[in-house]
Amino acid sequence: MTIRTASKLEKILASGQLAVTSECGPPRGSDPEVIPRKAEAIKNHVDAINVTDNQTSMTRLCSLAACIRLKLMGLEPVLQMVTRDRNRIALQSDILGAASFDIQNILCLSGDHQSFGDCARGQNVYDIDSLQLLQTVRHMRDEGKFLGGDPIIRPPRLFVGAAENPFADPYEIRVPRLAKKIAAGAEFIQTQCIYNLDKFEDWMRQARDRGLTEQVYILAGLTPMKSVGMARYMKNRVPGMDVPDAVVKRLADTPKEKQAEEGIKICVESIQRLKEVKGVAGFHIMAIEWEEKVPEIVEQAGLYPRPDVA
Amino acid sequence: MIVAEKKPIEEIIDTVKDCQSILVLGCNECVTVCEAGGKKEVGLLASALRMHFLQQGREVNIGERTLERQCDQEYLEEIRDIIDLYDMVVSIACGVGVQFTAEKYHAKPVVPGVNTLFMGANEARGVWSERCQGCGQCLLAVSGGICPVSRCAKRILNGPCGGSSAGKCEINKELPCGWQLIIDRLKALGRMDDYEKIIPIKDWSTERAGGPRKVVREDLKL
Known part of the structure; x- marks a missing residue:
């Protein structure tokens, strides 16, 4: 795959080395120190840092502002952008805002329904969906034009990504859907948290069979479990999450004070196994409000030090 | 009705x-x-x-x-x-x-x-459910006869999103996932190839976005 942007993430992926990304959730307030503090803890162990966009529909400090903070620290942000809250004017406008700070990566998402968050009585927008946002960013970048057709002076140069959940239903369209996202313009994929490794490997096999892993970089998503309580919550309450009974049992059989350690161990073992899966181009480690654990996961998984591609 | x-x-x-x-x-x-x-x-x-x-x-x-x-x-x-x-x-x-x-x-x-x-249909005695939001630009021919605008909680034209679970929508376990219904129907029609066609960005100007709407039929006017 040829390099199309100045993204460090793209360079590492194109070099054939396994990439490592992680993410920071912005605070529920305006404290300017939160994002830099979280980023400091992980910056030497990851290639790029995703910033979530009002995840689970809880109102937070905006993703773009947090990405700018990372950029000003000399780090590589991945701007997550959901189509739930903004119409095509606002989306294109924010894309240009990101480009003006030379933010190099974007992840196009539809976003959780607003009913999960603190504004359950609000409207959603969904002027366009996540696939159409991929098309929009690619159109702005590659054609140098707005959706309305006018030329963009200094078009955005973003490396364009999408999420994919190999565990959502119906399973049979999960690989066709990946193909659809690639056709819409996705250049990298970050997957939903993987706990069911067998199912993920089957999904990857189907993706390889269709030649999709030659067309897109797939970063396997991992979230370490802090406790058996978290495992049960993820299994039973989070839509589209597949946590096998064996994982829950392993944590349940571990004394409470050792469960967090065991969760990290499961995560590291998963990475070790998935490193061997052909087509896995890297890892996206989502340690939810547990960012300080990312360095040890990365080190234990043998992914440290990170490559220098500047 | x-x-x-x-x-x-x-x-x-x-x-x-x-x-x-x-x-x-x-x-x-x-x-x-x-x-x-x-x-x-x-x-x-x-x-x-x-x-x-x-x-x-x-x-x-x-x-x-x-x-x-x-x-x-x-x-x-x-x-x-x-x-x-x-x-x-x-x-x-x-x-x-x-x-x-x-x-x-x-x-x-x-x-x-x-x-x-x-605008909905009478599913069973005492049960009505939504089928149409009057978007003014009907997509049913390409979506297997099931409407993504009215049946998907996010009006996603290229679904399903990651929240579809066992045929149900992420917002409510009683609510069928509109995209599961579309896929089931495309399958029944032997048209699964259509699933991979990307539905383009929609022109919403025929919907509420375009302001209050009006139909004038010159052929029917007195």
Whole structure:
């Protein structure tokens, strides 16, 4: 795959080395120190840092502002952008805002329904969906034009990504859907948290069979479990999450004070196994409000030090 | 049909509490079929209001009428001779009927007795569900006859999102995932290849986004 942007993430992926990304959730307030503090803890162990966009529909400090903070620290942000809250004017406008700070990566998402968050009585927008946002960013970048057709002076140069959940239903369209996202313009994929490794490997096999892993970089998503309580919550309450009974049992059989350690161990073992899966181009480690654990996961998984591609 | 449901009686009473005479006005169309605003419901609401005022020790005249349609000038004319007998009209037609009655009788307070909900179908006895949001640019030919605009909670034109679980939507375990329905139907039609066609960005100007809409048919005008 040829390099199309100045993204460090793209360079590492194109070099054939396994990439490592992680993410920071912005605070529920305006404290300017939160994002830099979280980023400091992980910056030497990851290639790029995703910033979530009002995840689970809880109102937070905006993703773009947090990405700018990372950029000003000399780090590589991945701007997550959901189509739930903004119409095509606002989306294109924010894309240009990101480009003006030379933010190099974007992840196009539809976003959780607003009913999960603190504004359950609000409207959603969904002027366009996540696939159409991929098309929009690619159109702005590659054609140098707005959706309305006018030329963009200094078009955005973003490396364009999408999420994919190999565990959502119906399973049979999960690989066709990946193909659809690639056709819409996705250049990298970050997957939903993987706990069911067998199912993920089957999904990857189907993706390889269709030649999709030659067309897109797939970063396997991992979230370490802090406790058996978290495992049960993820299994039973989070839509589209597949946590096998064996994982829950392993944590349940571990004394409470050792469960967090065991969760990290499961995560590291998963990475070790998935490193061997052909087509896995890297890892996206989502340690939810547990960012300080990312360095040890990365080190234990043998992914440290990170490559220098500047 | 347009589906509506009755407003709570307390809310209606609060609106009409100072009136001396009230006309409860029903409609023979959609709201009759969904049993929210037809002749039967006119009778029930009128009785409930009479009971209330009786308990208050007040004599309030409650009239009852049900028109063939409240969204039609011709039928609305039928109450012209009685409208002045009342302080207020409680219309239990859909929002269209309430407004058309108010437009027709400009100086008369007309208030709604139902909440108008959606365009839907009668799934089973006592069950109605949404099927159309009137986007003005029908996609059903490409989506296997199931509408992603009205059946998906996010109106996603290229779904399903990651929240589809065992055929249900992430927002409610009782709610079918619209995209699961589309896929099931494409499968039944032997058209799964169509799933991989990307539905392009939609022109919403034919929907609410384009402002209040109007149809003018020159061939039908008098």
